[in-house]
Amino acid sequence: MVGYCGLLCNECPVFIATINNDHEARVELAKKYSNEKCQFEPEDIYCVGCHEIDVENSKMCSACKIRACGVKKEVENCGWCNEYPCDLISEYVPEDSKERKRLDKIKSNLS
Numbered sequence: 001m002v003g004y005c006g007l008l009c010n011e012c013p014v015f016i017a018t019i020n021n022d023h024e025a026r027v028e029l030a031k032k033y034s035n036e037k038c039q040f041e042p043e044d045i046y047c048v049g050c051h052e053i054d055v056e057n058s059k060m061c062s063a064c065k066i067r068a069c070g071v072k073k074e075v076e077n078c079g080w081c082n083e084y085p086c087d088l089i090s091e092y093v094p095e096d097s098k099e100r101k102r103l104d105k106i107k108s109n110l111s
Contacts, residue, residue: 001049001051002076002102003050003051004050004064004066004067004069004070004071004077004078005064005066005067005077005078005089005103006077006078006079006093006097006099006100006101006106007099008102009049012047013025013029014045014046014060014061015049017029018047018048023042026043026045026046027042029042029045030042030044030045033045033060040060044059045060046058046059046060047061050064050070065088065092066088066089066092066093069088078103079103079104079105079110080106080107080110084103085104
């Protein structure tokens with residue numbers, strides 16, 4: 001499954017920790033992803049893929065601006081969007097990242 005941002009869900013540590021119900025991984029990821037702007041608890045480390053309705057229970061995913069845009073535009077992922085690449089993608093997904101290259105490939109295959 002490809003997320004709106006081009007991330008492969010089965011490679012995402014949050015998705016993997018959720019699917020495996022791995023509490024120790026959730027504790028470590030909460031520490032890793034917490035910063036002065038946002039603090040995560042282990043129970044916040046929850047995601048079953050950004051296309052799932054249940055993602056609203058995820059503190060991380062429910063606040064994702066890219067996901068919100070993709071849901072609003074009803075696209076499979078950002079590569080399917082007529083406005084791709086946009087300022088939002090440029091801000092959060094580096095041009096040289098695997099995710100951006102994946103979205104670029106999706107976009108080029110649709111053209």
